[in-house]
Amino acid sequence: MSLESQVKLPVIEFSDENLKPGSSAWASACTDVRRALEECGCFEAKFEKMPRQVRDAAFAGAEELFGLPTEVKLRNTNDKPGFHYFGQFEFMPLYESLAVENPTSFDATSNFTRLMWPDGNDRFRESAQSFSEPVTELDRIVARMLFESYGVGHYYDYYSKNTCYLLRYFGYREPMPDQTNAGILPHTDKTFFSILHQGDIGGLMVKMKDGRWVDVPASPTSFVVMAGDALMIWSNDRIQSCYHQVIMKEKKRRYSLGIFSFVNGTIHIPEELVDETHPIRYKSFDNFELLKFFSSKQKMPLIKDFCGI
Numbered sequence: 001m002s003l004e005s006q007v008k009l010p011v012i013e014f015s016d017e018n019l020k021p022g023s024s025a026w027a028s029a030c031t032d033v034r035r036a037l038e039e040c041g042c043f044e045a046k047f048e049k050m051p052r053q054v055r056d057a058a059f060a061g062a063e064e065l066f067g068l069p070t071e072v073k074l075r076n077t078n079d080k081p082g083f084h085y086f087g088q089f090e091f092m093p094l095y096e097s098l099a100v101e102n103p104t105s106f107d108a109t110s111n112f113t114r115l116m117w118p119d120g121n122d123r124f125r126e127s128a129q130s131f132s133e134p135v136t137e138l139d140r141i142v143a144r145m146l147f148e149s150y151g152v153g154h155y156y157d158y159y160s161k162n163t164c165y166l167l168r169y170f171g172y173r174e175p176m177p178d179q180t181n182a183g184i185l186p187h188t189d190k191t192f193f194s195i196l197h198q199g200d201i202g203g204l205m206v207k208m209k210d211g212r213w214v215d216v217p218a219s220p221t222s223f224v225v226m227a228g229d230a231l232m233i234w235s236n237d238r239i240q241s242c243y244h245q246v247i248m249k250e251k252k253r254r255y256s257l258g259i260f261s262f263v264n265g266t267i268h269i270p271e272e273l274v275d276e277t278h279p280i281r282y283k284s285f286d287n288f289e290l291l292k293f294f295s296s297k298q299k300m301p302l303i304k305d306f307c308g309i
């Protein structure tokens with residue numbers, strides 16, 4: 001085994017014991033979350049609240065969704081930049097994804113389902129919402145723990161009221177002989193948090209601070225929590241957004257599900273996170289303007305060109 005594959009992500013367990021705010025187990029989980037994000041930009045969350053049948057139904061839904069004709073998938077449009085179908089890229093021929101905005105809502109999941117299946121598909125609709133509920137809950141737990149650990153617990157109220165969630169389904173074809181096995185090229189997300197959950201086929205890799213790429217094993221009980229660029233800016237660079245990519249190592253189709261959080265309204269860098277060793281690096285910004293800025297550029301711009309000081 002090479003040294004590279006021995007590096008592992010930090011693992012944090014979220015169980016009944018440490019989910020009680022105010023308990024000592026909660027306080028130590030708050031510190032673990034902050035340390036993992038500051039040191040690695042991501043961690044593996046073991047989260048018991050996802051029932052096995054809900055997870056399996058969500059992946060069965062993914063398989064059905066990617067089985068639809070491309071022209072149907074292309075109906076997945078949205079006024080928000082980047083909240084739509086992606087695929088058919090020459091430089092990433094294996095990758096496709098579809099997005100459901102506000103996936104914990106009955107109406108939003110119904111609208112998406114009707115768009116894909118005009119005759120209805122209740123099983124799919126229900127699976128999308130039931131999967132999203134516990135994962136958005138995990139997002140809020142992680143956010144609250146991080147804010148408390150930074151001494152800005154009051155920010156949680158604003159976050160929970162103003163966060164907009166996106167459920168994204170990822171599908172990757174198996175590479176043909178002589179075709180690239182790059183599923184998705186290295187990038188950071190424009191989110192506050194991204195929580196990814198792989199199906200049975202792994203392939204996700206995350207980059208550590210020392211430049212090493214680490215495999216994220218697929219597991220039915222693991223969720224990868226990653227810092228997005230919006231969190232990096234909000235944290236005044238105490239946390240770096242997580243570089244990640246997908247390499248298709250197995251000759252099989254791969255599915256993955258992601259819950260992405262975006263904060264509505266102007267995000268200010270908390271004064272508590274600014275001090276002599278962390279002078280202010282960014283101006284206040286809008287998460288959707290950040291998305292727009294990146295989607296409008298041909299060449300990958302730098303965050304500092306968007307809101308750096």
Ligand SMILES: O=C(O)CCC(=O)C(=O)O
Pocket residue numbers: 097170184189196198204244246256257
């Ligand atoms: O397929 C995955 O697990 C990750 C996809 C991803 O990183 C993205 O589209 O932002």
Ligand SMILES: [Fe+2]
Pocket residue numbers: 187188189244
């Ligand atoms: Fe990503």
